[in-house]
Amino acid sequence: MNIFKKIILTVFTSLFLISSSNAGSIKIGTEGAYPPWNSKNEAGQLIGFEVDLANWLCIYMAADCTIVEQDWDGMIPGLIMRKYDAIMAGMSITDERMKVINFSQGYADEVAQLAVMKGSSLEGMDTPSGINLSLGGSNVKSALKTLTAALAGKTVCVQTATIHQNFLESGDVGSVTVRTYKTQDEVNLDLSAGRCDAALAAAVAFTDYAEKSGKPVVLVGPTLSGGAFGNGVGVGIRKDDTDLLKAFNKAIDQARKSGKISELAIKWFGFDASM
Amino acid sequence: MDLEFISEHFPRLLKATKLTIELTSLSLFFGVFVGVFFAILRTSKNKILFFISYYYSYIFRGTPLLVQIFIIYFGLGQVEWIRESFLWVFLKEPYSCAILAFTLNTGAYSSEIFRSAFETINKGVVEAAESLGLNKINTFFKIKLPIAIRQSLPAYGNEMILMLKGTSLASTVTLLDLTGVAKHIISTTFRPVEVFIVAGSIYLLMTFIIHNVIKLLEKKYGY
Numbered sequence: 001m002n003i004f005k006k007i008i009l010t011v012f013t014s015l016f017l018i019s020s021s022n023a024g025s026i027k028i029g030t031e032g033a034y035p036p037w038n039s040k041n042e043a044g045q046l047i048g049f050e051v052d053l054a055n056w057l058c059i060y061m062a063a064d065c066t067i068v069e070q071d072w073d074g075m076i077p078g079l080i081m082r083k084y085d086a087i088m089a090g091m092s093i094t095d096e097r098m099k100v101i102n103f104s105q106g107y108a109d110e111v112a113q114l115a116v117m118k119g120s121s122l123e124g125m126d127t128p129s130g131i132n133l134s135l136g137g138s139n140v141k142s143a144l145k146t147l148t149a150a151l152a153g154k155t156v157c158v159q160t161a162t163i164h165q166n167f168l169e170s171g172d173v174g175s176v177t178v179r180t181y182k183t184q185d186e187v188n189l190d191l192s193a194g195r196c197d198a199a200l201a202a203a204v205a206f207t208d209y210a211e212k213s214g215k216p217v218v219l220v221g222p223t224l225s226g227g228a229f230g231n232g233v234g235v236g237i238r239k240d241d242t243d244l245l246k247a248f249n250k251a252i253d254q255a256r257k258s259g260k261i262s263e264l265a266i267k268w269f270g271f272d273a274s275m
Numbered sequence: 276m277d278l279e280f281i282s283e284h285f286p287r288l289l290k291a292t293k294l295t296i297e298l299t300s301l302s303l304f305f306g307v308f309v310g311v312f313f314a315i316l317r318t319s320k321n322k323i324l325f326f327i328s329y330y331y332s333y334i335f336r337g338t339p340l341l342v343q344i345f346i347i348y349f350g351l352g353q354v355e356w357i358r359e360s361f362l363w364v365f366l367k368e369p370y371s372c373a374i375l376a377f378t379l380n381t382g383a384y385s386s387e388i389f390r391s392a393f394e395t396i397n398k399g400v401v402e403a404a405e406s407l408g409l410n411k412i413n414t415f416f417k418i419k420l421p422i423a424i425r426q427s428l429p430a431y432g433n434e435m436i437l438m439l440k441g442t443s444l445a446s447t448v449t450l451l452d453l454t455g456v457a458k459h460i461i462s463t464t465f466r467p468v469e470v471f472i473v474a475g476s477i478y479l480l481m482t483f484i485i486h487n488v489i490k491l492l493e494k495k496y497g498y
Contacts, residue, residue: 073458073461073462074467076465077461077465077466077467080465096463097465100465157449160458160459160462161461161462161463165462166463179369179449180449180459181449182447186349189349189352189353190349190352190449192353193349193352193353193358194352194358194367195352195367195369
């Protein structure tokens with residue numbers, strides 16, 4: 001009986017110790033499958049813009065951080081279930097997500113764009129080089145009209161639960177057939193296999209894939225931002241974790257001022273995506 | 276449990292159940308033919324036919340269904356000559372790739388079930404049929420097959436249930452079956468618990484129906 005009691009006591013104390021981890025230790029969740037934002041190297045270690053940035057933010061916060069992997073479609077539920085305390089996974093700040101979690105100020109922003117295989121009929125679309133859906137105006141309207149006409153009856157592939165899926169299902173470009181995939185890798189595979197007429201994701205995700213695979217993937221149509229695409233990428237944090245939110249905001253301020261975000265963005269994206 | 280939330284999304288889940296039923300029944304339908312065909316090959320005295328059947332069942336029972344569906348969908352899609360052949364009309368679609376993977380998978384398991392059912396047939400019964408002057412084809416369809424079907428009912432009912440649950444992997448190749456739609460709803464509402472409980476209950480209900488139909492058949496055709 002005594003041993004039994006001891007075991008129970010030990011289990012409970014250790015559970016308590018794990019759950020009440022001190023304020024200085026933060027678990028950050030990332031996908032590890034969305035280069036160049038976050039991905040894995042051949043040795044299986046997490047790398048990418050956000051992994052580097054997370055480490056720097058933790059230095060500014062004087063916090064002890066661990067970065068953990070989580071599949072994209074379970075990212076927000078995982079945060080709410082306390083598997084980790086913050087999300088840094090190329091997650092754009094949108095109204096829809098703000099209903100369930102908080103976001104820090106944005107640390108980087110980057111446009112979305114359609115991609116097709118070379119030789120596609122969608123190449124050479126006559127649109128401005130970029131539109132911001134939040135601004136509206138005749139420019140945006142006519143560009144959306146061109147996109148609607150070009151995409152009619154086409155199959156467009158996206159990663160599930162992304163701003164790109166939301167945009168295609170918002171009706172802004174009519175009713176396209178949307179195919180959703182668990183990872184961006186699978187979107188890229190099916191685009192190059194010819195199962196998708198086009199794919200939509202962060203423009204850098206396609207340039208990164210084209211570069212690494214050597215496949216003739218080309219970007220078409222205008223770069224897209226604003227509206228369903230949200231307001232930049234920020235750190236996702238639970239609603240009740242206001243102290244952590246403040247700490248992240250402060251650290252991001254610091255990283256921006258010191259030029260660290262720009263430096264890392266140029267290293268990973270090839271251009272300054274900081275905001 | 277938030278009943279309002281559930282009733283709001285329930286119709287979509289119910290609609291997706293149609294695709295799940297479709298995938299299950301089509302795969303089982305084709306799978307029976309594949310299964311019986313390979314079970315017959317297994318009893319063949321021809322060594323090549325025997326080995327084809329043996330290794331077919333060995334490979335498809337020895338690898339995960341998820342791997343099979345990925346190889347058929349993503350793997351074959353990367354091979355250029357397949358994309359340029361007539362096969363691509365069929366393999367381009369996730370729907371037909373899923374049916375193909377499920378059929379081959381359930382075919383492998385069914386072939387084992389049917390094989391063992393054929394093996395349990397008493398030699399005396401076959402000899403009696405022959406002595407009555409039945410030819411080989413008649414013996415097979417009128418004597419062997421009915422006995423084998425009855426023998427394999429319990430195990431095959433189990434396989435039907437496994438296949439029903441296996442179709443949830445169709446969502447990994449972009450199909451919006453029950454699991455696919457459940458994931459889709461979660462991706463916009465971020466509420467996995469309620470959605471998966473409802474989806475799970477629908478699966479449970481379907482399993483319940485299969486289970487009882489098999490039980491009835493067993494009673495009807497039992498000894």
